[in-house]
Amino acid sequence: MKKVDPLICAVQQKHIPPEPLRYVLEENCAALKELQSVCQDLVIHSFRLFNRYDAVLVFVEGMIDTNQCGLFVLEPLTEEKEESPENIKKHLHVGQTQTCTTIDMLISMVFNGHAAILADNCNTATLIELRSPVGRSISEPDMNRSVFGPRESFVEKVTLNTLLLRRKIHDSKLCMENFFVGRRGQAKLVLAYMGDITDPTIVADVKQKIQKIDVDAIGSIGQLTQYLQAQKSTPFAQIMPIERADLAAQALLEGRVVVFLDQNAQALVLPVVFWDFFRAADDASEKPFTATIMRYLRLLCFFASVLLPAWYVALMTWHPQLLPLKLALPLVQYTASIPLSITAEVLFIEILLAILSEAALRTPKQISQAIGLVGGVILGQALISSNLATPPTLVIATASVVAQFAMPHYSIVRTMAILRVAGIIAAAMYGLFGVSLLWFVLLCILAKMKTYDIPYLAPLGTYRWQDLKSLLFLRRAPQHKKRAAYIPVQDTTRQV
Amino acid sequence: MQAYKLDGLKSANAQAAKYMHISAHQGALMVLCGNIGASFLLLPGILGGQFQTSAWFVLVLGGAVGMLCCALIHAAYKVSESKSFEELMQHAFGRIMGNAVSRLVRLASLFRAGITIGIFACTVKGLVLPRQSNVTLCLLLCAALLFILRCDATTSARICSIGMLFFASALALMLTCAPAMHSAYILPIELPAKSELSQMVFYILFCASGADILLYLYPHLQKNRLRSGVIGSLLGCGAKLYALYICCSVFGFYAIASYPFAPISMYKSNNLIGIDRPELILMIFFTLISLTPAHLYASAAIRTEKESKSSSRRDLVLTLFAGAALFVFAVMIKSIEQIPCILELLGTLFLFTGIFLPLFLLFYSLLKRRSV
Numbered sequence: 001m002k003k004v005d006p007l008i009c010a011v012q013q014k015h016i017p018p019e020p021l022r023y024v025l026e027e028n029c030a031a032l033k034e035l036q037s038v039c040q041d042l043v044i045h046s047f048r049l050f051n052r053y054d055a056v057l058v059f060v061e062g063m064i065d066t067n068q069c070g071l072f073v074l075e076p077l078t079e080e081k082e083e084s085p086e087n088i089k090k091h092l093h094v095g096q097t098q099t100c101t102t103i104d105m106l107i108s109m110v111f112n113g114h115a116a117i118l119a120d121n122c123n124t125a126t127l128i129e130l131r132s133p134v135g136r137s138i139s140e141p142d143m144n145r146s147v148f149g150p151r152e153s154f155v156e157k158v159t160l161n162t163l164l165l166r167r168k169i170h171d172s173k174l175c176m177e178n179f180f181v182g183r184r185g186q187a188k189l190v191l192a193y194m195g196d197i198t199d200p201t202i203v204a205d206v207k208q209k210i211q212k213i214d215v216d217a218i219g220s221i222g223q224l225t226q227y228l229q230a231q232k233s234t235p236f237a238q239i240m241p242i243e244r245a246d247l248a249a250q251a252l253l254e255g256r257v258v259v260f261l262d263q264n265a266q267a268l269v270l271p272v273v274f275w276d277f278f279r280a281a282d283d284a285s286e287k288p289f290t291a292t293i294m295r296y297l298r299l300l301c302f303f304a305s306v307l308l309p310a311w312y313v314a315l316m317t318w319h320p321q322l323l324p325l326k327l328a329l330p331l332v333q334y335t336a337s338i339p340l341s342i343t344a345e346v347l348f349i350e351i352l353l354a355i356l357s358e359a360a361l362r363t364p365k366q367i368s369q370a371i372g373l374v375g376g377v378i379l380g381q382a383l384i385s386s387n388l389a390t391p392p393t394l395v396i397a398t399a400s401v402v403a404q405f406a407m408p409h410y411s412i413v414r415t416m417a418i419l420r421v422a423g424i425i426a427a428a429m430y431g432l433f434g435v436s437l438l439w440f441v442l443l444c445i446l447a448k449m450k451t452y453d454i455p456y457l458a459p460l461g462t463y464r465w466q467d468l469k470s471l472l473f474l475r476r477a478p479q480h481k482k483r484a485a486y487i488p489v490q491d492t493t494r495q496v
Numbered sequence: 497m498q499a500y501k502l503d504g505l506k507s508a509n510a511q512a513a514k515y516m517h518i519s520a521h522q523g524a525l526m527v528l529c530g531n532i533g534a535s536f537l538l539l540p541g542i543l544g545g546q547f548q549t550s551a552w553f554v555l556v557l558g559g560a561v562g563m564l565c566c567a568l569i570h571a572a573y574k575v576s577e578s579k580s581f582e583e584l585m586q587h588a589f590g591r592i593m594g595n596a597v598s599r600l601v602r603l604a605s606l607f608r609a610g611i612t613i614g615i616f617a618c619t620v621k622g623l624v625l626p627r628q629s630n631v632t633l634c635l636l637l638c639a640a641l642l643f644i645l646r647c648d649a650t651t652s653a654r655i656c657s658i659g660m661l662f663f664a665s666a667l668a669l670m671l672t673c674a675p676a677m678h679s680a681y682i683l684p685i686e687l688p689a690k691s692e693l694s695q696m697v698f699y700i701l702f703c704a705s706g707a708d709i710l711l712y713l714y715p716h717l718q719k720n721r722l723r724s725g726v727i728g729s730l731l732g733c734g735a736k737l738y739a740l741y742i743c744c745s746v747f748g749f750y751a752i753a754s755y756p757f758a759p760i761s762m763y764k765s766n767n768l769i770g771i772d773r774p775e776l777i778l779m780i781f782f783t784l785i786s787l788t789p790a791h792l793y794a795s796a797a798i799r800t801e802k803e804s805k806s807s808s809r810r811d812l813v814l815t816l817f818a819g820a821a822l823f824v825f826a827v828m829i830k831s832i833e834q835i836p837c838i839l840e841l842l843g844t845l846f847l848f849t850g851i852f853l854p855l856f857l858l859f860y861s862l863l864k865r866r867s868v
Contacts, residue, residue, distance in 0.1 A: 319624060430628075430636070433620050433783070437640050440783040444644040444791070447654040460661070461654030465521070 019103050025054050025120040031103050032058060042110070049088070051080035055119040058106070063113045064130040068094055073115065073128060085119035088126045096129040112186050131159070136265075138164070141243035143266075143410055148285035153243045158188050158262040161245070165192060165258070168249035173197075179210050181224075181261075185217025188262040189224075192248075197255045199488040202271065202452050206257050221264045228259065228270060230451045235418050237411035238451040240276060241266040247281055255489035271452035273486065275460070275471055278302070280408035288474040295474065298406060305403035305416050309346050310423030310435045312396045316342045318431030334390035343428040345389055349397040350421060352379070357401070458486035518716045522653035526713055526792060527566065529656040530706020532663060533612045533789040542836055543699065550688035554696050558703020561851070565707035568854035573714050575861040580715045588860045601711070601853065602797040604845055606818060608705075609794035610825020611838055613637045616786040618832050634826040641787060642819040645795055646811055649716035652795050659788035666785060701843030701850075706789070708850035712796040794818055 022028055029044065036042045041061040049055035057074065072094035081091070089097050100106050100116075106125045110116050113131040138160070141153035154161045162176055173196045179189040189210060193203050206228065213227050221241055229238045242248055243266055248258045251269040259268040278298045283291045316335065320328055335342060356375035360368040380398075383389040404416045419442070426434035449456035459467030467485050483494050518526070543551040578584035585601075586594035617633040625633065644655070688696065798818045829838060 431624060433624055433633075436783040437636060440787055441640050441643050443658060443784060444655050447658055448644055448647050448651045455650075455654060457654065457658065461522075461657035462519075 021101055021103055021106070021118070021123045021125060023121055023123050025056065025118060028103065028118050028125075029056060032056075032107075035107065047074060047078055049077055049085055049117075049119050050083050051078065052082075053085050053120045053122075055085070055117060057115060057117055058110055059115040059130075060111060060113070063111075063132055064115050065132050069115055069128075069130055073117075073130070077117070085122035086124065088117055088119070092126075092128060094128065094130065098127040099124050100127055101125075108186070112180075112188075131157075135160075143241075143243045144247060144281045144408070146281035146285070148282055150244070150246050152245050154245065154248075154260075154265045154267060156263050156265050158190055158260050158264075161260050161267065162190055162192065164245035165248055165252075168245050169194075169252065174252065177207075181210065181213050182215060182217035185219070187218055190260040192252060192258040192260065194252050194255070197253065197483075197489050197491050198257060199255060199490065202255075202488070203257060205452055206259070206270065210259075218261065219263075221261055221266045221268060224259070224261055225268060228268065230271070231449055234445070234449060235415045236274065236446065236449070236456070237277065237409075237415065238270070238272065238449075238456070240269045240272045240409060240411060242269055243267075244281060250284070253494075254483055255487045271454050271487065273451070273454060273458050274446065274456050277407065277409045277412040283474065284477070288476050292472075292474045298408065301403040301406040302412075302416065305400045306419045307423060307435070308396055308400045308403075309350065309420055310427040311432070312393070313343050313346055313424050314427035314431045314435055317428060331390075331392055334392060338387050338390055340388065342393070343424065345393050346397060346424055347421070349383070349389055349393060350424070352383075353397060353401045354417065454486060454488070459484070462486060518649055518653045518713060520717070522650075522657055523710075523713060523717050525660045526653055526656045526709060527562075527707050529659060529788050529792055530709045532660075532706070533616065533786045539703075539839070542839070546699075546836075547688065547692060547696065549686040550692060553688045554699045555703055557696075557700045561700060561704035562707040565704060565846075565850040565854065566710055568851070568858060569708075569710045569714060572854045572857040572861060575858060575865060578715075581712050584711075584857060588857050597853075601849055603821075604849055605712075605793040605797035606821050607825050608842060608845065609790040609792075609797065610822040611829065611842060612790040612793070613641070613787070613822060614826035614829030615835060615838065616782075616790075617826060618829055618835070619786075620782075622832055630830065631827055634823055637787065637790075638819050638823040638826060640783075641791060641794065641822065642815065644791060645798065645818055646815045647795055647799075649713065649796075649799065652792055655791060656788055659784050662784045666782075698840035698843035701846045702839045705842060705846035705850060708846055709792060709796060711849070711854070712799070790822070794822060 019031075032042070032044055036044060039060075043057075043059050043061050045057040045059075047055055047057060055077075057069070059069070073092060076091045076093070077088065083091070089099075098109070098114075100109065101124050106116050106118075106127070109127050113129065114127045115130050117126045117128070135157045136155050138152050138155055140151045144153075152164060154164065166174065171194070173194055175193050175195045177191045179191065180186050181189050191203075191206060191210065209228050218224050218227075225237075225239045225241070226232075231238060242251070248267050248269065252258055256269050256271065259270070261268075278295055280294070280298070283295065286294070315322055316331065320332070323331070338345060340348065353375075356371065356379075360371045360375075363371060376398075380394055383394065384391060400420060404413050404420075407413055407416070422438060423435055426438040428434075430437065446457050447455070447461055455462055459471055462468075466482070470480075470484065478495075481495050482492050483489050485492070543554055547554060573584065576584055576587045578587050581601075582594070582598050585598040588594065589597050613634060614630075617630050617637060620633055621628060621630060644651075647655075798814055829835070
């Protein structure tokens, strides 16, 4: 859907004719009752408005909070008052209310979780947002885990997620704009940004991308990511899904934009650069010295995970002379005893480990532990005793897979797996030269990439040494006076 | 809310606009990158072999000539007030002649990029892939370069900056052998004999080369920081000099003549890491370091203001042509023995593009201004 206003969105639903609402209630009810014959969860409840007019309350069963509806809608409206039916809104003390004038808008909004009130002698309907509170309660995040700091995770309800964010930033300049995406799905999307910090060009760019979405429905945050990312054909993530309100607040104060989608327990942060994927939730809470070391450790894990199997294949296949004799001899001895080549062996174990991690991810928690045990211990033992793999190869492959899970953000883990396999193939073809060439191309592509006009590798290779310094060495909170310059902001001062 | 946005637009865009230009640091690094390639690691060995104790003179003079080149280009642009390389040429030679000269200079840059790839292919073949043919390696390297050939100046600047980071790491890795070396190995510094000076000229020019890349870069430097950009470039030349000196003093003069990759042979026997043939570890860094000048010259050669607005099909044709030209120039280098001659040739090329051309442009612009 292209329009910001949900009521205007609804007009575009071409399967319902845009007929205006009538003054006679029975005529309006006739259309609704025709719909009720095929949508039997549609409830049309009759009552006497202000004890003077015939009226109906229309809603979809289960989608609205009936307790609130009874207490705050029906109870005040059924009291006897000398009031015209157009002035219903004055007597409602709950939710957001809107007025609509056509039957198609009314139906669209009712199926979107609103309750509608239609009265006799009135050609408008009042829409009340009374979404049912059914859903998961706030719990600890699965993805952005940390030792220090808050542990509130987002839930599937977008209003609760934005509330969590508001509780972190008590500032009127925290802007939240509503969109409805999906021609049929009509999922609520909230775009949050700091009005006086975020670069308006970035906000405008994101809005434009959201407004261009013209699809039946967007079910998951992953699908939305594909619409919002600046460069389409790259394996590197340009948008970061997060689960915690404190991280979202931190991102907003850095001048980024946060996007929420209803029915999704994650929010999207954009724009992000490559190095943001190495920032853990704990970094700000820990001492800068320790946090810096941990960040380097994560970087080391990234390179070890991606390059270790490739180097192993290159060294064993093309440059065994590089290895010290004491290490080379046992390695050659092991290799001689198995029927597969080093490359085939490494690839075979890589595939096995990928299958194991995929199986552990998809199965229930109790079974996934058993799968880990079977895969990690029993299968490893069986591979060695059946001469299908050597212990050094198993060590290298397992270490590289374990290292990839040290990454604080899951979005980069899949990319690492692809890079690892590409590296193994390059090493098998041209040894260290092949790996080096592959990384040359990769680095240059990364240097060329831009996300929302920000160089993806920034601050590496850009113009500010200060930012590069803050990337290499984390500073104490009192010293962190300026916002990072690689993300364009309106207000650069973080603290005086 | 609207008020905040409007207030902020100016500063926000000014900040974002910095990404559209090359900063002083980046400019300096690009000049420094100009000739730090595979030849850079070979150069100390070659100089040590040819001039022994007076090799330092080549480096010092090379740095000075590089600085002179930067100053000349800065002055030429400043006096003529041209906004692009084409404009500068047309300003001096007229429209038709100017275009012809600028194309020739671009072709020279492409030649230089191709030669850099050729030298690297030879080095790789001699070092790790003796059974692979030169043609295959050149083809691979040209194909890799083709991916990133068509990019803007700021992207080139970022690639250079990252390349330099790798170079610094490689240098640090190589210097791990320094503690193991005895001070007795350091050769005394002596002034060159008069007979040596004539032989040195082309090597001096080669050491200075790289600064001529400023011809293309100058219009892309941040306008309010032009002076610091040029000062940065001068410092870049100085830094190159220093880095060359380190390489020379640590590796170059003690190179074993028969070893195909002489300069780092000292590293083999004196490193701290304690593994055999550790120079291969440098392979991790080599490709980026070695191909950065090739990328810099090749992308500068095909990047013009007019062509950047052309159709994507023309872009593709131009890029493929550049790739093919690079390949042809690269396969011209058949063996490592050709490299000293090639360095002399590149030095001569620099004499025309880095010294004579800016000098002519400067004098012509000055004369024209005086006559007006």
